[in-house]
Amino acid sequence: MRHVDRGYVVVLAVLAVLTAVVVLAQAEVLAAVLGGAWSAWWLVAVVLVRAGVVWGGRVVTQRCAASMKASLRKRVLRGSTGSSGTSGSVITLVVKGLDAVEPYFAGYLPQVVVAAVVPVAVVVRLSFADLTSAVVVLVTLPLVPVFAALVGLHTRDRTRAQWEGLAVVGGHFLDVVRGLGTLKVFGRAAAQAATVRSMAGAHAAATMRTLRVAFLSALVLELVATLSVALVAVPVGLRLLHGGVTLQVALLVLLLAPEAYLPLRSAGSQFHASAEGLAVLDAVAAQGSPAAATQGSPPAPAQGSPTAPVQGSPAAAVQGSPTAPAQGSPAVAVQGSPAVAAQGSPPGGSPVSILPGRTDEKGSSNAACGQLGERSGAVVGGVSVSGVVVGAVRAPDLRTAEIVVERVVVRYPGREALGGMSLRIAAGERVALAGPSGVGKSTLLAVLMGFVTPASGRVLVGGVDLREIDRDSWLRQLAWVPQRPTLFPGTVGENIALGSTGDVRAAAAEMGLAHLVDAEHPLSSGERQRVALARALVRDDARMLLLDEPTSRLDAGTEDAVLRATRRLASGRTAVVVAHRPVVLGEVDRVVAFG
Amino acid sequence: MRRLVLAVAAGVAAxxxxxxLMTTAVWLITRAAGQPPLSALTVAIVAVRTLALARGGLRYAERLAGHSAVLRHLAEVRGRVYDALLRRPxxxxxxxTRLVSDVDAVQDAWLRCALPGAVAVVVGVVALVATGFAWPLAVGLVVTVCVIPWAAHAVAVRHLRVLAPLRSELAERTVVLLDGAAELTAFGALDRELDATGRVVDALAERERRxxxxxxxxxxxxxVVQFGVALAFLRSGAPAHVVLGSVAVLEVTVPLAAAAQRWAEVRGSVGRVREALRAVxxxxxxxxxxxxxxGVVGASGAGKSTFLRALAAAHPGVAKGVLxxxxxxxxxxxxxxxxxxxxxxxxxLDRVAExxxxxxxxxxxxxxxxDALSGGQRQRLLLARALLADPDVLLLDEPVEGLAVEHGDAVLRRVLDHARGTVVLVTHRLAPLVDFDRIVVFEDGHITQDGTHAELVRTPGYYRDRWSTERMAGRSSAGTSTGDGSHSPSNGTNCVNVDDATGTPHRRSAVTAI
Structure with a gap:
């Protein structure tokens, strides 16, 4: 039961108990009605109740899944805004990937809990009705996971090797179509068409070899289930012949026996659909853990915390209900069931077993849902980029404070973005950074803002290490104009303000955007640039300008606006300008050549 | 096709x-209750045992036959998609990427929609015939095979349609949120924007719940329908094995609702694959x-790479290289x-590698x-490939990106020395272009300047600006430049040249740096 909070497990347990009650009642009533003992109205009643339970179960699990998904989405978003370089995968995860957890939360998990409860209830009821049949079911039921485990054990290595091979072959098609342009350029595209077909054929053949084995465990389950019906029905029929049991009891036994195996079958068939969701949850948990590490707070404590139920989900309400204590540990409940015997068999998530084999609770792994309500203020770190300005020292006033960059080295994965940079910027000095792209000019701005932690070296502001300075008080003194400004949903005016209370209209007018203040984008790239400049203008009280000039060529109007804004923003302030145009270099006190 | 029929047949048999099994078992028990001689039951006993064995085996056969048929079909679809992409890249x-995953979704359409549908329909017809077209079963089958799946499909389609705008809003907001995270942090607006996105997430969840x-x-x-049919049989005085048999029949058709729902999700993929296959x-x-x-220069997005790709497409076999x-x-x-x-x-091979x-x-x-190579290694692999092809026209799009500047210059020089014919080079560094025959400047998809280096540095415009800043940084290796002198920083300013090795700044006059 990884990634699940207790509240939801309690909900599922309640549902499973209700299901068990309805299953027993329905068999009881059907047998009685068919045996002529009870009126058919009983059947009407029990069917209506069952329909209600089915409806309620679906609604509740669906709602919980939607709430959990929403919390996970928010968590991933909040956790990703501080890291760098992974936006593509995060977008996929947030928008589409997390949908895959629904079959896990709303399909597989409920079925697993039902599989833990219903067979037990059926066996208990059977033992009162007909002990022999109960024994037959009791003996055969464990055969399912045992056989699945045996099949799995026997074929584990082979299947794993085959699945690894499959991944290579499966990836081949995407690889080839991605490289189609390259193949065409070198005249190899037509030759590759035959390879694509033979590879796809080989893929199919390899998959079939794997499936022949993988489906064996399903075969065992089917056989045990149907054979035990035969094993129950025939002896009971023979005893009926001699008057050993009544017709009603015989029918009850016949109707109940398959119900003991049904949940296992359903859980098995849901397992595949949920595997992807489980992988997504693992990815989310992996994303969360480095964050916890950098904050120095182990994620484990949140696990047991009763204060972190799923926000707004019914789970929270149920959690306080009297049924809760029974559910000490959800894992234990499942472990008692035969389903778990299969645990030893499948290599993580392999299709060998159709049974739930993944009930292991590893340390913090199920913190995912337990922490859903959390709204950690600290931003999660990437490799070297993070909310690193965690200090509490109030930022020195930049009107008087000197900035000293001391042998700063910045490494991104695989490359060095800044190699031992040193620079001294006096209060009020205007500095231009020049040099070819990729030498670290923009990285230096990021270091100055505290977005990037130097691997070595430091930045001193008025003698205080930037890392010790309170982030907000530092950022409030800065006006930043990025090279490629982002426009956020909303009007141009809102984009200029971005939370500031300054005079938006004046700033917009100054940048020639007065007519666009109430418009929403799309804007041209020049207008975009002017929005970014207006953002800086609105922050009239900022004490340092950090301007990253766009490398692309600007239209004359924007070029002019950039210059005007630079002049205006740089006057009387400290300014660090990444310059790509010679004309800007005339506006500064000093040029720093990079490279 | 034969395999598909086989799969459906095995499924129907299973x-x-x-x-x-259910019907015979119930018949056996109700008959036994009448305490007939044992011989009256022997056939039923054998039948129960046989059917119990057969069901598992047939189900296994169905799964194998179904997967085998669909996987082979998919192999063919992959081949045809490849052909189509060859026609229209x-x-x-x-x-x-979506098309490739669409092809995978076709598998789902067959295995989870088409096959179960066919099996359920055939089973329903057989059951109807077996019961002599009993009306309760007929009604139950119509409802579970047609009405409910149709409704489930309609509900799912509507649901997906309702979610679509919210999902695209979420996608859009996620993109800007991640792209603009630094700006939002710098302007202290991150929490506000996260909350706004959180509201979209909540709205989406609310719709999903509904x-x-x-x-x-x-x-x-x-x-209700499944047991309603049983009740109707019960009221009409049908024997117990018919009542419970009808429940078992509907057990097969009820899951069609899920199949229809799944179809609503994958039909877009199936449509896109069909569309792709029709490409001319x-x-x-x-x-x-x-x-x-x-030489081809210009800002990113100005159309340089598009130009090079068009050259390669227009002259297959002649123009090759690193695109x-x-x-x-x-x-x-x-x-x-x-x-x-x-x-x-x-x-x-060894020669080009060297x-x-x-x-x-x-x-x-x-x-x-x-992935396993560094950016520079990957780039050198591409260059080795281009050199091995030894084309009449060598196309090079930023060929030494990811290499250290000096190293890149050296490698590029060797490649250029070695190319025997025409070379078209896209580069953001202008130094290698100094002795080129011709340089074209792309801006917004059009060529705005065209000439030699000497001509272009005399003309105001993109090239001259770039050339000046490149030299400003002291990185230009060309000694033949003609500076325009209009951009010198004011006298008396200093230039700090950062020494990578020691980190010590060397102060020297700005003028010497230029």
Whole structure:
């Protein structure tokens, strides 16, 4: 039961108990009605109740899944805004990937809990009705996971090797179509068409070899289930012949026996659909853990915390209900069931077993849902980029404070973005950074803002290490104009303000955007640039300008606006300008050549 | 097709065995209650045992036959999709990745929609015939095979349609939120924007919660119908094995609602694959081949790479080289280089590797799109491949990106010395272009300047600006430049040149740096 909070497990347990009650009642009533003992109205009643339970179960699990998904989405978003370089995968995860957890939360998990409860209830009821049949079911039921485990054990290595091979072959098609342009350029595209077909054929053949084995465990389950019906029905029929049991009891036994195996079958068939969701949850948990590490707070404590139920989900309400204590540990409940015997068999998530084999609770792994309500203020770190300005020292006033960059080295994965940079910027000095792209000019701005932690070296502001300075008080003194400004949903005016209370209209007018203040984008790239400049203008009280000039060529109007804004923003302030145009270099006190 | 029919046949047989098992078992018990002689039951006893065995085996056969048929069909679809992409290429990116996953979704359409549907329909017909077209079963089948799946499909389609705008809003907000996270943090607006996105997430969840109600109601309705049929049989005095047999028959048809729901999700994929297969030959762009050494410069997005790709497409077999969408296949370094000329000898391979300093062993597997290589190694592999092809026209799109500047210059110089014919070079560094025959400047998809280096540095515009700033940084290796002098920083300012090795700034006059 990884990634699940207790509240939801309690909900599922309640549902499973209700299901068990309805299953027993329905068999009881059907047998009685068919045996002529009870009126058919009983059947009407029990069917209506069952329909209600089915409806309620679906609604509740669906709602919980939607709430959990929403919390996970928010968590991933909040956790990703501080890291760098992974936006593509995060977008996929947030928008589409997390949908895959629904079959896990709303399909597989409920079925697993039902599989833990219903067979037990059926066996208990059977033992009162007909002990022999109960024994037959009791003996055969464990055969399912045992056989699945045996099949799995026997074929584990082979299947794993085959699945690894499959991944290579499966990836081949995407690889080839991605490289189609390259193949065409070198005249190899037509030759590759035959390879694509033979590879796809080989893929199919390899998959079939794997499936022949993988489906064996399903075969065992089917056989045990149907054979035990035969094993129950025939002896009971023979005893009926001699008057050993009544017709009603015989029918009850016949109707109940398959119900003991049904949940296992359903859980098995849901397992595949949920595997992807489980992988997504693992990815989310992996994303969360480095964050916890950098904050120095182990994620484990949140696990047991009763204060972190799923926000707004019914789970929270149920959690306080009297049924809760029974559910000490959800894992234990499942472990008692035969389903778990299969645990030893499948290599993580392999299709060998159709049974739930993944009930292991590893340390913090199920913190995912337990922490859903959390709204950690600290931003999660990437490799070297993070909310690193965690200090509490109030930022020195930049009107008087000197900035000293001391042998700063910045490494991104695989490359060095800044190699031992040193620079001294006096209060009020205007500095231009020049040099070819990729030498670290923009990285230096990021270091100055505290977005990037130097691997070595430091930045001193008025003698205080930037890392010790309170982030907000530092950022409030800065006006930043990025090279490629982002426009956020909303009007141009809102984009200029971005939370500031300054005079938006004046700033917009100054940048020639007065007519666009109430418009929403799309804007041209020049207008975009002017929005970014207006953002800086609105922050009239900022004490340092950090301007990253766009490398692309600007239209004359924007070029002019950039210059005007630079002049205006740089006057009387400290300014660090990444310059790509010679004309800007005339506006500064000093040029720093990079490279 | 034969395999599909086989799969459906096995599925029908498996389901009928299951229904037969239940029906026979109930018949056996009710008959036994009448205490007939044992011989009256022997056939039923044998039948129960046989059917019990048969069901498991047939189900296994159905699964294998179904998967086998669909996987083979899919192999054929992959081949045809490849052919279609050959006729009309898709740019690398989302559309292409989506098409590949669409092909995988076709598998779902068959295995989870088409096959169960066919099996359920056949089973229903057989059951109807077996009961002599009893009306309760007929009604139950119509409802569970037609009405409920139709409604489930409609509900799912509507649900997906309602979610679509919210999902795209979420996607849009996620993109800007992640792209603009630094700006939002700098301006202290991150929390506000996260909350706004959180509200979209909540709205989406709210819609999802509401959307589940319809499907849940249909699931409940299916239960009512299933046992409603049993009740109708019961009221009409049908024997117990017919009553419970009808329940078993509907057990097969009820899951069609889920199949219909799934169809609503995958039908878009199926449609896109069909659409892709219909692709007709893309028109060949009409671009004339330049001659000599041609440099192409311009801001990113100005159309340089598009121009180079058009050249390659217009002159297949003639213009080859390193394009911006050059792909490194998940294979060995050797296979990746050799694809340019499969008959090349080992000596030829070694020679091109030496020219571009490719120091990765030939049998190294490069990982997905060259993941296992560094950016510089990947670039050198692409260059080695281009050199091995030895084309009449060598196309190079930022060929030494990812290499250290000096190293890149040196490798590029060797490549240029070695190219025997026309070279078209896209570069953001202007130094290598100084002695080129011709330089074209792209801006917003058009050529705005065209001339030699000497001509362009005399003309105000993009090239001259870039040239000045490049030299400003003191990185230009060209000694032949003609500075325009209009941009000198005011006198008396200083230039700090940062020494990578020691980190000590060297102060010297700005003028000497220029």
């Amino acid at each position: 389901e009928l065995a299951g229904i037969g 898709l740019a690398r990116g989302d559309a292409l 959307g589940g109600l319809g499907a849940a109601a249909l699931a409940a309705l299916a239960v 030959e893309a028109p060949v762009p009409d671009v004339e081949l330049p001659a000599g050494r041609v 911006d969408d050059a792909h490194v296949f998940h294979a060995t370094v050797e296979a990746n280089v050799r694809l340019a000329r499969p008959e090349a000898s080992r000596e030829e 020219l571009v300093d490719l120091d990765v062993p030939w049998d190294t597997v490069v990982g997905e799109d060259g």
